[in-house]
Amino acid sequence: MDAKMKHIFDETIKQTIELAEDIYKHPELGYKEVRTAGKVKEILEAEGIPYQDHVAYTGILATLDSGKPGPHIGLICELDGVPTLNHPYANKEDNAAHTCGHYAQIGAMMGVFLSLNKAKVMDQLCGKVTLVVTPAEEFCDLEYRKGLIAEGKIKHASGKQEMIELGVFDDMALILSCHTMGLDMNVYDAEIGAGLNGFLCKKAIFHGKGAHAGSNPAGGINALNAANLAMTGINFLRETFREEDAIRVHFVVKEGGQTVNTVPERVTMEMYVRAKTVDAILETDQKVTRALRAGALAIGCDLEIIDTPGYLPLHQDKNLTELVKTHILNYVSSERIAQGTHGFASGDMGDLSSLYPIVEIGVGGFTGTMHGCDFRTADYEQAYHIPAAYFIDTIIDLLSDGGKKAYDIKEKFNPIMSKEAYLAMLDGFNKTTIYKKGE
Numbered sequence: 001m002d003a004k005m006k007h008i009f010d011e012t013i014k015q016t017i018e019l020a021e022d023i024y025k026h027p028e029l030g031y032k033e034v035r036t037a038g039k040v041k042e043i044l045e046a047e048g049i050p051y052q053d054h055v056a057y058t059g060i061l062a063t064l065d066s067g068k069p070g071p072h073i074g075l076i077c078e079l080d081g082v083p084t085l086n087h088p089y090a091n092k093e094d095n096a097a098h099t100c101g102h103y104a105q106i107g108a109m110m111g112v113f114l115s116l117n118k119a120k121v122m123d124q125l126c127g128k129v130t131l132v133v134t135p136a137e138e139f140c141d142l143e144y145r146k147g148l149i150a151e152g153k154i155k156h157a158s159g160k161q162e163m164i165e166l167g168v169f170d171d172m173a174l175i176l177s178c179h180t181m182g183l184d185m186n187v188y189d190a191e192i193g194a195g196l197n198g199f200l201c202k203k204a205i206f207h208g209k210g211a212h213a214g215s216n217p218a219g220g221i222n223a224l225n226a227a228n229l230a231m232t233g234i235n236f237l238r239e240t241f242r243e244e245d246a247i248r249v250h251f252v253v254k255e256g257g258q259t260v261n262t263v264p265e266r267v268t269m270e271m272y273v274r275a276k277t278v279d280a281i282l283e284t285d286q287k288v289t290r291a292l293r294a295g296a297l298a299i300g301c302d303l304e305i306i307d308t309p310g311y312l313p314l315h316q317d318k319n320l321t322e323l324v325k326t327h328i329l330n331y332v333s334s335e336r337i338a339q340g341t342h343g344f345a346s347g348d349m350g351d352l353s354s355l356y357p358i359v360e361i362g363v364g365g366f367t368g369t370m371h372g373c374d375f376r377t378a379d380y381e382q383a384y385h386i387p388a389a390y391f392i393d394t395i396i397d398l399l400s401d402g403g404k405k406a407y408d409i410k411e412k413f414n415p416i417m418s419k420e421a422y423l424a425m426l427d428g429f430n431k432t433t434i435y436k437k438g439e
Contacts, residue, residue, distance in 0.1 A: 008119045009392065013111040017384050019043060020107025021377065025089045027081030027096040027103075030136025030159065031148060033058045036079045040106065040133055047114060056162035057154050060133035064117055070127025070399055071173035071406035075391070076349070076360075077109040077131070078102040078159070082138040086373040099375040100138065101180030101366060104383050108178060108363070111388035116395065125399035127406070132168065132175075135159035137348055139201065139310055142270075156426065157308065160348040164355065165423060173410040174320055174357050174398065178387050180370060181362025182343050189336040189382055190328055191362025193321045196314035197246055199274040199346045200285055200307060200429065204230065204292045207302040210258070210265035220263030221300050224256055227267045230295030237287050245280035248344050249273050249288060274346060276313055293435055300437045309429035314350035315416070317357035319409045324359050327393040331386045338362070354416040357409055363387045 023036050037058050044051045044062055051062040058079065080102060084090055087097035113131045116122060122129070136145070136159035145157045156162045163169065181191040206227050211220030234249055241247040251271035257264030273288055275281040289305060296303035328337065349360045365383030368374035377383050398406040417425070 005115070005119050005121070009111070009115045009389065012115045012118060013385055013388055016107045016111040016114065017380055019110060020103045020384070023106060024098045024103040024377070027089060027091050027098045029083070029094055029096045029141045030080040030138055031057050031145060031154065033079035033135055037133065040110070043110065043114070047117060049117060055168065056135055056159050056166060057148065058135040059159055059163065061130055061168065062113070063128055063130040064113070064122050065128040066122040066125050066399070068126040070125070070403040071410065072127055072171050073129045073395055073398060073406065074169060074172040074175040075109045075113060075129060075131050076175060076177035077105040077133055078137045079106070079133060079135050080138050082371055083140055084371060084373055094141065099371045102137065104180065104377065105178060107384050108387045108391070111384060112391045112395070115388070115392060121396065125396065126403050127399045129395060130172070132163070134163060142201070142308065158311065158348040158351070161351055161426065164351065164419065169352065169356055172356060173406050175352055176391055176394065177349055177358065177360040178363050179347070179360055180366050181364060182345060182370060183338055183341065183362065185364040185366060188338045189332045189364040189386070191338045191341060192325055192328065193316050193318070193340045194314070194362055195276065195316070195342040196350055197248065197274040197276055197344050197346050198278060198281055198313035198350055199272045199310035200281055201310045202271050202273060202288065203306040204269045205304040206267045206296055207304065208263065208265050208299070211263045213261050213263050217263055222263050223267040223301050224264040226295045226299035226301040227253065227269055228295070229298050230292045233291030233294050234288055237291060240287065241284065246276040246342060246344055247274065247280060247284050249284065272310065274344065276342065278312065296435060296437065302437055303435040305433045307429060307431050309426045311346045311348045312350040312354050314347060314360065315353045316359050317409065317413055319412055320357050320359050323397065323405060323409065324361065324390065324394050327390040327397065328361070330393065331390055351422070355419055355422060356415070357413040361387065
């Protein structure tokens with residue numbers, strides 16, 4: 001980055017940090033990010049950058065085109081928060097809070113995009129760069145999202161899944177993203193080449209029979225007892241989970257009964273089945289389904305299981321990772337970079353990674369617990385300046401020399417599946433199964 005570019009970048013990143021920290025204080029859940037998207041659009045309009053609105057409901061696309069043939073690079077940032085109780089800026093309507101760092105993604109990637117525009121960098125490069133502002137990464141608030149699906153406003157619960165369906169990424173050679181890392185930020189400033197689990201989402205509804213809990217409990221069928229047995233069965237299964245599969249099964253009881261004075265007639269559990277590979281997810285899902293059925297059968301309940309596709313495991317492209325690393329090393333010392341780790345969390349970048357060459361760099365500069373009420377920015381340099389700087393350098397490298405490096409990486413990439421197979425798989429994972437008592 002030359003002196004002129006650095007001056008423009010330093011001024012621009014101040015502007016986008018202000019934007020990001022404002023978004024941090026005004027969080028919104030997925031597919032509800034009206035204010036957040038509005039703030040992004042205000043800046044694009046002020047800079048005279050055209051954009052496409054309402055992409056995947058609340059998403060935004062904006063493109064810088066060199067006017068010359070070359071690779072198309074995608075820059076991902078995310079709009080949404082996650083429900084977090086007791087966060088100082090939690091939305092009073094639904095407890096939305098920015099406790100996963102998506103606000104900082106917006107600050108960093110807008111910093112990259114606006115700096116490239118203001119410095120007219122694309123005039124010296126080829127191809128184009130698109131800012132992809134994506135909604136609904138956090139997999140939550142599902143009843144609202146299923147309502148949107150029923151109304152025909154979206155097809156998928158995740159913003160990136162929706163954008164894949166719409167063809168947003170079809171002509172992109174490479175995709176760049178960043179996210180708050182899950183490692184100790186006192187030890188590391190960057191995380192590269194990390195993997196993440198994938199998951200399936202399950203809802204189990206136990207249907208019993210109501211009766212007076214004091215005078216006639218024997219006349220009822222206790223759905224809460226069935227759910228408790230199912231949870232116990234799942235917990236006893238944990239010793240069968242192989243460590244190398246990185247399995248996590250976790251659940252909440254969303255409805256535990258209707259009133260204390262009535263035998264619980266309906267009990268609802270929601271859960272994720274996570275693992276490192278699709279095969280391990282499916283194997284574990286079969287075990288979990290068996291435990292749910294066993295709990296229902298023991299008590300004599302009917303059981304309804306609603307399966308919803310979550311996200312695929314994240315596999316970052318090795319060649320793109322190594323290229324980005326060369327630029328990270330200009331800002332972060334090698335001992336402060338973690339490489340090749342695996343996280344037990346999940347994200348819809350995993351879906352993109354099965355179809356396209358991507359990186360999602362873990363960034364530092366935050367304090368508190370991810371998805372916790374104390375999460376906030378601690379170091380603006382690490383959270384904003386440094387990631388934006390090395391992504392600018394990366395884009396210049398990829399789109400110089402006729403885009404040779406970008407084309408080489410794209411050519412070496414082997415997708416795990418085709419887009420058509422991916423969309424068919426999502427449809428296949430969407431299902432509802434009814435088990436009647438005694439079956």
